[in-house]
Amino acid sequence: MSGSGVTTIRVRYEETDQGGIAHHSRHVVWFETARTEWLRQLGKPYRQLEQEGVRLLVSEVMVKYHYPAFYDDLLTVETRLVAARGARLEIGYTVTSPRGELVCNGSTTLACIDRDRGRPRRLPDFFLDEDSLFVESGTE
Numbered sequence: 001m002s003g004s005g006v007t008t009i010r011v012r013y014e015e016t017d018q019g020g021i022a023h024h025s026r027h028v029v030w031f032e033t034a035r036t037e038w039l040r041q042l043g044k045p046y047r048q049l050e051q052e053g054v055r056l057l058v059s060e061v062m063v064k065y066h067y068p069a070f071y072d073d074l075l076t077v078e079t080r081l082v083a084a085r086g087a088r089l090e091i092g093y094t095v096t097s098p099r100g101e102l103v104c105n106g107s108t109t110l111a112c113i114d115r116d117r118g119r120p121r122r123l124p125d126f127f128l129d130e131d132s133l134f135v136e137s138g139t140e
Helices: 026-041 046-051
Strands: 004-010 054-065 074-085 088-096 102-114
Touching: 004 026, 026 046, 026 054, 026 074, 026 088, 026 102, 046 054
Parallel strands: none
Antiparallel strands: 004 074, 054 102, 074 088, 088 102
16 A cells, blocks of 8 residues: 555646636645545545545645646646544645646645544544554544
């Protein structure tokens, strides 16, 4: 199991302004897409987590913009686990352009919620396995 993954995303026309520059709000959507694909690559797609009674809800988003992304760019999004403890995951992202420019970096904090009760619950062992290549888990 790897604590990081890579996803490619093409900037679509409807994501840009008249100058062909991607709107800042799209970066958070790209984080979501990359996180979903990362979990799938790890063998734990969102659908499976939800079937196991787990929901991961975004409680915080941070984005630092560095360079614009343009229409039709094929962006590379690296997704990595930063922290996993208690009922929280922190995921980090780095988005680069096909020219090698750092478009943005950021993170999301996700709260682990019991699907049926709507209450916080401890992360599944999958995220806390000390033998994996994830960061070390802690307690809250």
